[in-house]
Amino acid sequence: MKLENFRQWNAADLDNLEQRYRANLVNSLSGFKSANLIGTIDSSGTSNLAIVSSVVHLGANPPLIAFINRPDTVERHTLDNLTATGWFTVNQVNVDYWQQAHQTSARYPQDVSEFDPAGLTAQFSGSCPAPYVAESRLRFACQVVEQQRLAVNGTVMVIGRIVELQVANGVVVEDGYVDIEALGTVAVSGLDSYHRTERLGRLSYAKPDRPPRRID
Template sequence: MIYNENAIAAFERRYRANFINSLGGFKSLVLIGTKNSDGSENLATLSSLFHLGADPALCGIILRPATMFSSTLDNILEQQYYTINHVSPVFVQQAHQCSAKYPKGVSEFEKVGLTPEYLEKIPVPFVRESKIKFACNFVQETAIELNGTTLVIGQITTAFVPNRYLKDDGYIDIEEAGTITSSGLDSYHTTSRIERLPYAKP
């Protein structure tokens, strides 16, 4: 089948969301940990994390339009810090539940049964159950007027990676760590490596 612009626009709203979200393929699945000035902890499910560069160490996330339920962007701008936590199969259901629209001030940690953890004097919570996690310092916010989303760029300040997953050349074996990925809005996957190839040269 061929789906042109008019056909896609005519899809029912939820059908179109599923179609477009799965069209791009597999995505990183992470939990974003934040906290506000009142001490309320927040945990958000995110599949829009992407690498921006290694020197300096930058990554980006796309946050959906703010609603009365969303706290992540407000907390990042307020505290200037956030954590990014990999998801493992043992807590994928809790990670998925963090995408529910809980009111501001309600802790997703508490609602879904995950554990906030504070490390290295970083003022926002990590997920204790996560094997690989890192902290970011807020660097830049860019409003995307096309759809009301926000690009947030952060600089990676501290990373927590168990030694057994870190290879001699700096490669982190996220498959060995059990990190899972996502497709669409609600489908979660483990991975199977085909092979790891040498640096490509002409």
């Protein structure tokens, strides 16, 4: 597209935007992201749920994921809990409970479990003290292996090793691919927009001497 077809902001423009407008704008730039609920528990047994859109794959051997916590200049119950216990769960959000999942972003007091006002069900496994979301169809438990505070903005990257994985029957194909679309998984864009997906197709492993080939 020609440059005249673009709306443009420079660094100073971005710095001077109204706070909420800038938050919506910049959070939209990374496109569709995964919607997951992070489950934790505190030392008194109160469960916590927080929706995040920053879960990323770090490696398969060992199986590692990471997600970003906002700066802990105010209370961050998720970060406090997983630091204290060393555990958290990741629960993929699906079409059946995306609105309830969004409600967990409200700022409830420490002694209120987001499961209750969101109308979700805590489910526990013998492998992990943190709660799963019973309504989730793809969920896994992680043991904290590292936390990195990012100097650039004070956010905290939490890295976890997957020690238990639960996926609904019938969606893991022969080569290990998980058909998350069959699970009704939703994506999120910006801070508050939720989306269904439509798969275009799977492609063969890319090689320099041949064009991509459909494998589904």
